[in-house]
Amino acid sequence: MKNIIKNINKAFESRVRLGIMSILLVNQEEDFNELKESLELTDGNLASHISALEKLEYILVNKEFVGKKTKTTYKVTSLGKKEFNEHLRALEKLISKK
């Protein structure tokens, strides 16, 4: 039991972060507006969760110019993928223990 709790990642305690990671894992990369619409969030709320995940190096931010506008896209890093998978496995174990 101790082990499972250890694998539950504090960084994924917020549902928004779970959502961000889920979307980025299946789609390879997504831009800010796509994420915002899928998760039904405000700009500020999404931005704060994104920067938290970025600080942990779970996601990679890429800014580029499309014409005169900047377009920001996000990707999951291999560390992020590993941590998310471990978190998923821990969640699954918690359920089977019940």
Place this chain on the structure above:
Amino acid sequence: MNNTTTENDPLKDLVYIKEMMEKSSRVISLSGLSGVFAGIFAIAGAVVAQIYLTSIGRNYQDFANNMTVDILNYNAIIFLITDASIVALLSVGCGVYFTYRQSQKKGLKIWDNTSKRLLVNLFIPLAAGGIFCLILFYYNLFVLVAPCTLLFYGFACFNAGKYTHDEVRYLGISEIALGLLGALYLGYGYAIWIIGFGLLHILYGLLMYFKYERGK
């Protein structure tokens, strides 16, 4: 639903993760009714083609018996291509309409990255198939047109199925199998085409309708 904390319920978390993965990567609004109508239009179009062929003293079997002989004149080819195009247009129109309706019901956007990916993956094999069939007409290889439309449509559905309900993928596999059968038994092309574009569409359409739409 509280959207910011996970309330420490691992089951809810997993359900949420699955939901977000599906919602962001698949067009879940694709309506089964579009399949049902596509099937009905296909059967109607096939009946019209049959009546026309009879009226000019031909039947489908002639294509199999005289493979490369010029047995259809220019007007007949134009009639058949127009017939097929009307069926395709009506089917796509209905597909867009019912899917739009479904996305409104679910409060989802119809035009996003997912639907773009779906259409690109559908239309590349489909466009290749359409051009290939025109080439078959050009060489008077009429008998191969029916199995080829099934094959290419099967490739298109199999490919696009990744971005929508899994049933579309199974529909693709069924169409590919029927296309191969039709190529082997050339004389049965007409019947196999009606099964593939008519009955299978209606069947899978109803399946999707009852699974994802009715009462939801």
